[in-house]
Amino acid sequence: MATLKLLSFLILQIFCILEVANSQGVELGFYKKTCPNVEAIVKQTTAHYISRAPTLAAPLLRMHFHDCFVRGCDGSVLLNSTKGNQAEKDAIPNQSLRGFQVIDAAKSALEKECPGIVSCSDILALAARDAVELINGPTWAVPLGRRDGRVSILLDALKNLPTPFDNFTTLKTTFGSLGLNVKDLVVLSGGHTIGMSHCFSFSSRLYNFTGKGDMDPNMDQNYIGRLKIKCKSGDVTTIVEMDPGSFKSFDTDYYTMVSKRRGLFASDAALLTDSQTKAYVLSQVNPYGSTFFKDFGESMIKMGKIGVLTGKAGEIRKHCAFRN
Secondary structure (H helix, E strand, O other): OHHHHHHHHHHHHHHHHHHHHHHOOOEOOOOOOOOOOHHHHHHHHHHHHHHHOHHHHHHHHHHHHHHHHOOOOOOHHHOOOEOOEOOHHHOHHHOOOOOHHHHHHHHHHHHHHOOOOOOHHHHHHHHHHHHHHHOOOOOOOOOEOOEEOOOOOHHHHHHHOOOOOOOHHHHHHHHHOOOOOHHHHHHHHHHHHOOEEEHHHOHHHHHOOOOOOOOOOOOOHHHHHHHHHHOOOOOOOOEEEOOOOOOOOOOOHHHHHHHOOOOOOHHHHHHHOOHHHHHHHHHOOOHHHOOHHHHHHHHHHHHOOOOOEOOOOOEOOOEOOEOO
């Protein structure tokens, strides 16, 4: 009898622990009672901007990615610098981000509908999803309940964001430290199917790969020739398509480019240096047998749970660019 009571007590404790853990995480329908129209408002706002400027989809997706990789998905990438403190937004990798006006507009609309309820970090997660869907990409259910962080430091972005120059080992370590596996790495890299890049992010592959004025042998030489026409040595202003001919449409063409050694970045080429990621790249080349859309949604949900602030942690900002 004593053993049975002890077992019952332990089972009850496990359920209590699980219940607490679940209450502290993000969840579907979080605003069902407090702001039931949140997703419709964010989608309507996002659609308003994307219909006029479809190229905003890529930076909105990238903004969410950059937010989650630094201090977790807490909206810290949205904060402006304060006196004596440069924010994540000011770091070189984030200086090319666009679309902050979309988040601000959605926040303004939500403050009228349900003031002080919806976090900027949740708005960003929803806008990234909606932006992808609006350019014919996949959609996914976004668990909500994130709160906004109060800290945003430039150096954190420089230290924690993956770079276009990373090799596979570095990428695996960076993603792994956040609970993302190798499949997540190759799937989320597929986000490069949309958007543009400055020449300096890959020009070393064209002009000075090993410091001897050479080209990257891992890049298709004909593709290098075409890129050299657009990107002269030392060019820091020109931008080119990451997925030529398809950079406004979310599709599987990125994997076709990578398979042909035409991935723009060293980090793209790195996907062919590991057996698991290479196999995934090759499996997505045929769009009719592709699992990319399903996989992308799953990895985005997983990424969106990194380091979230919930409960009484953080705050719900009144304005996304400023702490309360």
